[in-house]
Each structure stands twice: as C-alpha cells, then as structure tokens.
Amino acid sequence: MTFALARLTMIDQRIEPTSLEPETTPRAEGPLERFVYDDAIVRKFATATTVWGAVATLVGLWLALMLVVPSLSFGLPQLTFGRLRPLHTNAAIFAFAGNALFAAVYYSSQRLLKARMFSDKLSNFHFWGWQAIIVSAALTLPFGITQSKEYAELEWPIDIAIAVVWVAFAINFFGTIAKRRERHLYVALWFYIATIVTVAILHIFNNLVIPASLFKSYSIYAGVQDAFMQWWYGHNAVAFFLTTPFLGLMYYFLPKAANRPVYSYRLSILHFWSIVFIYIWAGPHHLHYTALPEWASTLGMLFSLMLWMPSWGGMINGLLTLRGAWGRVAEDPILKFFIVGVTFYGMATFEGPLLSIKSVNALSHYTDWTIAHVHAGALGWNGFMTFGMLYWLAPRLFQTKELFSRKLAEVHFWIGTLGILFYIVAIYAAGVTQGLMWRAFDETGRLTYPDFIETVVRILPMYWVRVAGGGMYVVGVLLCGFNLFMTWRMRPAEYAEVIQEAPALSRYSGEEPSFVHPDHPTMAGPGLYLRYFSRATWHRAWERKPLRFTVWVTVAVIVASIFEIIPTFLVKSNVPTIASVKPYTPLELYGRDIYIEEGCYNCHSQMIRPIRAETERYGDYSKPGEFVYDRPFQWGSRRIGPDLARIGGKYPHLWHVRHMDDPKSTTPQSIMPRYAWLLEDATEFERIQERVDVMAMLGVPYGDAVLRAEQMARAQSRTIAADISSQGGPSNLQDKKIVALIAYLQRMGTDLGKLAKENPQVARTEPETRTP
C-alpha cells in the first residue's frame, strides 16, 4: 500500500499542469515501452460472472416458486424463504454483479491506462479471494448464520475477508494508475475510483460488531441508529456497487460497441460529481414514517429528488452515444442489450426518487412495488449491461473471430426483455393492489380487509406471472452461458499475447493554473479567482492527479455521511428514552437470535408507521425509544406477512406453537413455510451467557443476568412450557427452541403498554417522539 501511494505521489509531483489544448497522448514523451495486457484475469472474472449469474437467478426463481407453493421448502430449515432470500440477493449483487464489475474494471482500466495491472498476484488473490467469500456466503446463509442486515448479512469473519480482498483490489487498481502511460484519467476510471473508496467506507462502518462467537455477533449500533447506518449502507451499496461501476462500464463499453465516443463528455463529468455529492445523502428515504427522526427522512427525500437530473443526464448520454448508429442496433444484439440496459437505468432512477416522496412511499413501502423497482434495476440495468459486455468481450477474450452464435444472443435478448416485463408488470400490480387493500376503509370507518391473509391471496395470481417472467429470464441467462461456453471452445490452442507499445509518462510541460494574472503579477481579487475557476484547466489538472482526485472523492463521501449521521447519533432528543422499555431477558434475547437466524425479517416488519390504516390494523405506532436494546434492528422492508411490532400478548402461547408447527393449522391459506424443527431442536442454554455478556459490554443494563443468564433462561423456559402444557399443548417443550422464540414474540412491543399501566398520565401525554 505504501509503495503504491509513494508511486502515486511521485507521479503526482511529476505531472504538472496544464494548458488549454486537449491532449490525449502525452507530448513530451518518455521512452517507448512495451507491455502486454492481462486478459487471463478478465477471462476468469467473466466466467465467474456467467456461473454466478445462473446461480443467483435460479435461486431467485426457486424463491418465487416457494411463495406460491410454500411446501417446496420440504420442511427443511435450509430451504425456507427466510434463509434463502439473503442468498439470492447476495448472489445477485456480490457474485453476479460483483464479478461483472471486476471483469469490466480489469479489462477497461488496463487499456485506458495503457498499462498491465500493477500485480498479477494481487489480481489472482482478488479473484480467488472473492470466489471464496461467495462460497462461504452460500455455506453460511442457509444455515442461519447471518447479521440480518440486508445485503450485509455475512457474519464477521467473512466481513474481515471481504475487507482484505477489497484492499488488495484497491492496491492493485491504484498501483496500475501509478504506472500508467496515459496522462488523463478517462471518466470511467473516476467511477471506478468512487466505487473502490466508497464501498470500503460503507462496508467497514455498517459491519462494526462485537463477536459473541465465531458465527454470532451483535451490532455496536442499536435500534434507530442501527437502522440509519444500515440504510445509509444499503442505499449506497446500490449507488456504489450497482450504479457507479456499471456507469464506468457504460462509459467504456458502450462507446466501444458503438464505435463512437460518448455523446457528451461534460455531461458525464456532471453525472459523476452529482452522483458522488448527492447519492450518499439519500439513504433515509428507506425509512419514511418509521421511528427515524423526521428531518432525516425529509433530507433523504430532497436529495433523492435531486438525483433525478444527473441520472437522466447519464441515461440520455448513453442513449445518444448511438447517434448515427441506430441502424446498427437492429442487427447487433450487443447494442440492443446496452440500449435496453441504459433505458432501465433511466426507468429505475426515475422511479427511485418517485418512491422516495413520502406520500408515494406511504403506499409503496413494505409492498411488492419495491421488489418490482429493484428487479427493474437488477435484471434490466445490471443484468443487461453485463450481458452486453460479456457478448462483446467473448470473441476478444477467447480470441475467436466471432461469437459462437449471434442468433442465440438475439434470442437471449428478446426472452430476457419479455421476462423482465412479465416479472415487473405483475409485481407492480401486486404491490399497488396490496398497498391499496391495506389502507382501504369501509363506510363505517373500519378496515375493509382486516385479515392480512386476504391481501395475500389476492396477489397470488400475480406471483405466478412472476414465476413465468423470472423463468424466461433464467432461460436467457442459461443461453448466455451456453453461448459463451461454445465461444470458449472455439479458442486457439494458445492465446496470443499481443504486445502493446506506448511511451512512458514524463514530466508535463504546460501552463500552471494560477491565481496570478500573467500581465499584472500584483493584481488580485475575486475576478482572478473567477478566471481561474472558469478556465478548463483546474478540473483537468485534477484528473491527471489521481491521488488528489481520490482524496476529494473520499472527502465528498465522508463529509456527506458525517453531516447525515452525526445528528442521529449524538443529538439526544432524536431518540427519547422510554422508562418502561427494559432489556430482553436472556431467554428472550436467545429467542430473538432465532428470529434473526430464521430470517423472519425477510417477510415480517417490526415497524408500525403513524398512519391510521396501520395503527388500526397493528396497534400503536412504533416509537424510537422502543428499540434501544435491538441489536441489530429488525424493522424489515417487506410485509409478505403482517407486521409483528405489537404481536406480544396478541395470541396465547399455544397458538404460536401450532402456527410454527404448521401455519396452515391457524391460517389455512397461509404461504408461510412450516417451522416444525423449532419444536424439536434444543435450546443451547449454555450459549446464552456469552451473548448476554456481549450485550452487557455494549452497555445494556443487564444487572443480575450477567452472572446467571443460564439459570434465568431455564426458569423462564419452564414457566412458558408449563403454560403451553396447561393450555392443552405438548408437554415436552421446555428445552426446545420454540419456547425461546415464543418468549421473544410475546415480549415484542409490550413495554409501551406497561408505561400506561404504571402511569396513565404520562402515557396520555406521551411526548411526540419525533423532533419537529
């Protein structure tokens, strides 16, 4: 790292600013140098992209099927929706899109910088390290090893591995910049720089946890703050893992495929800076009407709306790159993929700000609308840009004259496009339908659909259409894999190593950008600053100085994050304490961990918004002070089943036993899978103490429980089991997991009610918990 930075600094000093003339090749060149690009690493990443693309979409299809045929989990814990959904999202984002963006970075950076990657060893470490991380994700998530924060589910040992591999990638990338032979950094490279820097920051801060064991940890943030960090991360993971690197991909591969430069380079600069400056603020729009302070979510909404402009600027820039080449679109499947991909970028980034408007969000949030939105982005934008790139790369990487079959690529394009449309149209309809049903009141002022299950049954036909659409998309992905495999088989016996030639960078001799007027050296004033600013030189000078450029991107990201995060963490009035909210008992804590392991948050929220339709259906709205012991928070983002924030005390213990054993026994039309093993698996009482200790270490006032958590848990377990037995249920449950889970479920949301009992006056005037 030091070495790479040192080299960066050297270059930084060597290159001086600057003149007004464009210069794409350095003039005062150094000696001519010969080098070879490393395409083997690009082949590896491209292959991994194809394989993981198939895995991610197949798991997605399986999940879509399970929502209509819940028995497809076969009673196995590893196959439930709650455990597999994180596998699907992680595979799609980090395995499929991740490998695709690495292929793009490794191919285009070498060429744009006219240099082989800094270190082949680091390239290979990056590749194999990343695949190992993906495999470990696939081996932990189905077994309930999870942090339960969306797209950051992987437990702490894997998180550390991710950080190490990412640093290796960063050294390799910046090292390549340091030894580049092209002075100017093309805009695609800026997008890559922003990606590398920001993802590192996001990953580290959202995954700060204290381990309780090798596979279990607790977040250092609690409740509202944890939610805030998570969606700062979640939103910006979309921005800097699924958007910026793919924009880099677009700005490189689209001009290549169209064989003409990007429509407007200055639009691309504007696009870049506005995304870096604005995107990072928008995260709180994932938490509208929740217990998050209102100013934060309003800020998130405003910045989201501001994103409309740069996003559409980017889309238009991509589409107009094809000016004068539209005729070729008809015959070229690669251009078709790019055009539809960029169009979906425009659609998804139009919809994102729309969904961030509070009144729209009140309807859309927790429904399938969000699911449709992300699939338009993932399948349309990320998927199609990737396929376009892969088809363009294949003959070049495998050194064949042509793709095995353009026709097959054409078929892939059409079946994929139709698949996306079937998928999203059906799921938009499902989302809006269910959202409207949730908020419908009849003429007497009561909920029209008080039974949640009614709103589920109504949208099941749309779920079948999703299965069909998703199935078509999967077929397309498999066709792509086949096509690339056949292209690979046409490769030469040995890959030719094409020798490139370019002059080394040398001292730059150009005009200094200066505050001093050349003719009047003593003159000063704002006019000169304006002159300096309006000259083309300063930004270009920056672009030649990767170190400084990187620093500024980092500053922009960090400043925005700090502006946003600090008030939530440190201003006390944002999370007023509620006296009656007490820590979970040791058994409840363990039960909560079961809730996390099973991924209940994937289908159930724990957040009642202050909206009449919700308080009517679920009870009093959620207050920020209720979550101060929730590590991690479990607010959820989708209600496939009803909200559980006030489930405590709503049903007898026995109801929960029956419901977990077979949900259809209590709700005949339920689409929840069976959780029968919870009635058989034993509670690991001996593991409870270590968890309580970590919570105590994090500042939870556990008092006595620090010394005798296990005994306390056993005692509470006996009491609940006795109740179940006396209600006519099975009598052998006292050391079973189901009892711990019931302990947690029955506690949930009940602390607020205790306040009313203890002090009715306080309860009535219970403060407006939102800051104005």
Added chain:
Amino acid sequence: MKLSDVMSNAGLAVYAEAGLVLFLLVFVAVSVRLFRRGVHEEFSALSRLPLSDDSPVAQEDRA
C-alpha cells in the same frame, strides 16, 4: 459531561440544511464550469480515449 450532551446543545438544527445548500452550490459550480464556451473541443478529444486503445479484434472491426 458526555459528548452527546455537547452535541445536543450545540444547536445543530441547521446542520443538515447547511449541508444541503453546500452540496447544491458544488453542483452549481461544476455545472457552470462545464457549460461555459470553449470546452467542447477539449472534451471531444478526451472522450475518444476508449477508442484509441488497441484490442486486436477492435482493430479488425474498424478495418
């Protein structure tokens, strides 16, 4: 006194709004710089960077 006490009394209500204005200004500044006259030629040369690298197949395409 804890850090959170200091922060709570520091009057940070305008903090977020200040950030909003600040970032808006940067955005305007970048826009002004980009859309003045005379940068077009410069940028048109820079935008050709991806087309000037040498991947063998690409050359054949162009031929």
